Amino acid sequence: MLPAEVRYLDVFWSDPETVIKLVSSRDAIEFEQTPSGWKGETTTFPSTHHFIGVRVTDAKVEHTPYILAPNGNRQELRAVKQPGGDEVWWIQSDVWDQENKRWLSELYRTAGRVELIVQGQPLILENNTFNFTVAELEYYLADFKNSLWMLILDNNSPAKAGINKEAPDVFDNEVLGLLNSFIESVEKIVKKPGMVLSETQQKLPLRAVRPVPRTFREYATQPSTKLLSSRSFYESYDTSENRFIHYCIQRVLYVIRSLSKVAAAQERSYAQRIQQEIEWRDKLQATDTKKVDSRVYDNEIAKIEADLDELNQNLSKTVSKRCQKPFERRAERHGTYSIQLGASYRSSKTSFFANRLNGDDFRERYGTYLVVNFPCFDDFSLINSKLGGAELSVTGIYGKHRSFNSNGSEYFELTFYEVESVSIVKHPLLAKLSELIEHREELEKQAWIVPLTWEEAKDRRIERDVSTKKTLFYESLQNKMSDFLASIPTIQKRLTKVCSFFQGHKVKVRSDCPNTMVFVQNPSYASAKALFNRVTTLNGLDESVLNSLMVIDEVGLVNVASLYEKWCLIQIIKVLHQIYNFDIADGWERILVKAVLENSYNVEVKLSSSGRQQSIVLTYEKVLESGKRPDFVIDLISKRYVEPTKEKPQWSFEGEHQSRIVLDAKFRGDISEQHLSRLVDELYYDKNYSEDNNNQVFVIHPSPNVIEDRTSPLIWGTQCDYGQSNEKNHNIGSIFVSPSLTHSQSIENLQRLIGLFLQNNTAILYDKSTHILSWHNSACISCGNGDFSAIDMQYSPTAGGNERWAITCKVCSLITVKTVCATCRKSLFKNGPKWTYHRTMAEQTSNVVCPNCDTFL
Structure with a gap:
């Protein structure tokens, strides 16, 4: 069992021995048990000054926890007690910073592996560093809270990164009207609040005194006094109904402040997206040339070289395996042939049709076919399947003869009884490699700048149209948020003033509505209650969710x-x-x-x-x-x-x-x-x-x-x-x-x-025989549009007869081309320069590479 819990701590000191405040992260660091002990991962931030704290969970602390250095030295941890509590945390402390009144801890600020010994058990911490500033950490936490709020309020699938969507209903004039109506109701309550009269005693002039027993005692001892204790009454607004209204006001104020924060964050986000889209559009529009990435280009060369090397190695391994089985030999000769193998002959793993022999098309020259046999190999089919039409130079002992098939037709056989060497003479990859290497010199002379291809220029035009539509869309959302934010200060000021009235009159807070006739007979109270219920159930909110969001908003130090x-x-x-x-x-x-x-x-x-x-x-x-x-x-x-x-x-x-x-x-x-x-x-x-x-x-x-x-x-x-x-x-x-x-x-x-x-999990129900498209569930990868009527599907097979679909989004104008790899039949998607996720060629970014077989189309 894990002997301790480990959390991040924020500790405030008045002097090296006195803790003023200690805050622990909400979540503890998770550990898993390994053969060498307990192991957990932490994140360090060199620019902050928090601590990693250890709290022993056993009833008795057997020894002071310590850090065990690789050389065997020990550094004991410092005990830190929670002010006003009994919890004791153990932290590493190196040097006291007198100016800032804090201990410095390298454990929180340095990456690496640290071994803690707690209750005799090793706890291994692997510190991963991250150079976030304090401002970035605060933004990160705020963005998390705002994103959560926005997602919950966004219950009607609004404002996608597409077009023709509405902003969340919660930020429209109807909600502003609802908030104003609630404020008007509670303002009416403030003008004529419910109250109770409570009896009290106070000093009054003699003429106004309504005597109580204490009045006579005072008069007997001080007959000349001008002020005596008297029975009195005061008006108290601290009624059960007002307590509930006070609660409602505080809740609505919290909702307003939260909406204001979220709307402000959204407005900044839209401004940033607008800027990003403008920069992206300008980048696409700036020139009719592009710069080829030399690293990607060189990686293409390296990949082809590696593929060729792998093929040659596999061929060499095959040749190195000597024949272990007897077979009939005929008229042996020694020599070398250049052969391009084709399909397997009669499903054999060692016999294949030969398409070409010594550079010639065999069938075209001899009017029949040639079968090449490798009886000394156990299985040559796997390697042949990867050759991709390569011409091989095969050297060894061979025999050749005429044969007749079951139809009585003559054909030839070439049988290699022993193979001394096999190498690739011609291969599409060799030609491609030679082309890339030769072209590289030209690219270097041109500083790697080349004109856009027609297809790349077309893709850029489409992407510019997409970006323009998104910019207009984000601008409309930003304006809507700005209008909403402009109305918030007045609303918040009015409600804060009402809240001050209840606080000034010491009205307590009550979360449950009292079952009294006031909320039936008094229109202001009834209206305030009804409007409060509407405000706190906006777009997915309810009392439980609101309570949880308030807890989350209080989160400070976090894991x-x-x-x-x-x-x-x-x-x-x-x-x-x-x-x-x-x-x-x-x-x-x-x-x-x-x-x-x-x-x-x-x-x-x-x-x-x-x-x-x-x-x-x-x-x-x-x-x-x-x-x-x-x-x-x-x-x-x-x-x-x-x-x-x-x-x-x-x-x-x-x-x-x-x-x-x-x-x-x-x-x-x-x-x-x-x-x-x-x-x-x-x-x-x-x-x-x-x-x-x-x-x-x-x-x-x-x-x-x-x-x-x-x-x-x-x-x-x-x-x-x-x-x-x-x-x-x-x-x-x-x-x-x-x-x-x-x-x-x-x-x-x-x-x-x-x-x-x-x-990769879409379906297109298309009957090739009738050319009827019955249905599809394709969606635009750019804006998410999945409306059947808003996506245009055009089928046009490739020259090789392979499937090809041009899928046009009528919402954002993106065109996706769906096709298949001619080699392995893997489905491929060309989504333009921004949304394509396949590998593409360095110089021709519209030309994708199959992720399954690495074949360039």
Whole structure:
């Protein structure tokens, strides 16, 4: 059992021995038991001065907790007692800072591995550093709170990153009118408040005295006094009804302040998005040339060289295996042939048709076919399948002869009894490699600047149109927020004045409404109560949710890694709900607030889209069958559609199928690409988040520009790995999503990933024989539009007869081209320069690379 709990602490001192105030983070740091002890991860911030605190949970402290250095030295921790309480925390303290009156702790400010010994057990802390400033941390926490408020208030699927949506109803004139009506009601109460008369005693002039026993005693002892104690009465507004109204006023004031904060944050967010869209549009419009990324170009060369080297190595390994089985030999000769192998002969693993021999088309020259046999190999078919039409130079002992097939037709056989060497003479990759290397010299002379291709120019025009529409949309939302904010100060001032009246008259607060006739007979009280109920049930709010939001608003010091998880949870829900238009099941607000406030497992948020005939179960901290708990699991449930037949001429479906993507939030700073790659591999393979290669697994992290060995020239190339290269098939990778001030647009990386997941699970019910499109559930990856009537689907097969769809969004104008890889039949999506997630060629960004087989189209 873990002998202690570990939390972040903020400690205020008056002197080295006296603590004025101690604040602990809401969430404790999680530990897992390993063979070497308990292990937990923390996040350090060099620019802040908090502490990592240890509190022993056993009844008795067996020894002073200490840090065990690698050389065996011990550093005992300092005991810190909670003022006014009994809790004792242990912190590391190095040097007393007299000027700022605080102990400095390197444990909180330095990255590395630290071993604590608590109750005789080792607690290993792995400190991950992050260079957030205090201002950025405060913004991060504020953004989390505002995002939570906005998501809960945004109950009507408003304001997606698309067009023709409305701003949240809570920020319109109707709500302002509702607030004004409530204020008018309580202002009427203040003008004529309910009250009770209470008896008291006070000193009055002799003429006005209404005597009590004390009056006679005073007069007997002081007959000449001018003031005597007298019975008196005073008006008290501290009634049960006024206590409830006071409570209502405080609650509405809290809602108004919260709406003001959220609206201000939204206004700033829209201003930032407008600026980003303008910059993106100007960048697209600035020139008809582009700069080719030399790193991506060189990686293409390296990739082709590696593929060729792998092919040659596999060929060499095959040759190195000597024949162990006897076979009949005929007229042996020694020599070399140049051969291009074709399909397998009679499903054999060692016999193949030869398309070309010594550079000539064999059938064209000899009028028949040639079969090449490799009886000395166990299996040559796997290697042949990867040769891709290569011409091989084969040297060894061979025999050749005529044969006749079952139809009596003559053909030839070439049999290699022993193979001394095999090498690639011609291959499409060799030609491509030679072309790239030769062209590289030209690019260097041109400083890597080249004209845009026709297709790239077209993609940029489309993306500019999308950006222009989004800019106009964000401007309308910003104006709406500005109008709302302009009305708030007057409303807040009026209600604050009313609240001051109740506070000045010492009216207490009561949360439950008293069952009295006042709220029936007095119109002002009745109106105030009714309007309060309407205000506190705006768009998904209720008393329970409001109470929880007030608790969350009080959160100060936090476990930042835990906060990042919950912030990511909100962003995922926002993308699914606000961008891709999945409706959330009733009661989700309480579920979400519970996930934020409690350390619960298997917290499910259910979403659905009747138009797409799909549903989603988003699970926070889902416990897999292996017992592991990834942060987020998204299960997408879709129909299994059945093509029409003569018996059933209509499309139908039989059952459902589930697709799963697993996301894990890792709050890391100064992380390298290699470290991130190892982390992703650990989750996918070692912890088996993939559940035996069945799930996609991605890490979400807040470290920008972590990709150094980039394979994509697109805007996300230094920030994300969508599993677009090395035949990962988008099954494993990482994306950059940050809550920082400077990277607010990084949420698009998450939108792109979820769009990838959804696009690969779309259905297009098209009958090629009749050319009738019955239905589809495609959605625009840019704005989320999934309206069947607002998406234009045009089918036009490629020259090779492969499927090709041009999917045009009528809302934002984005054109997505869906096709298939000619080599492996993998579905591919070209979403333009901003939303494409496949690998593309460095010089031709409109030319995508298959993520499954790494074949360039």
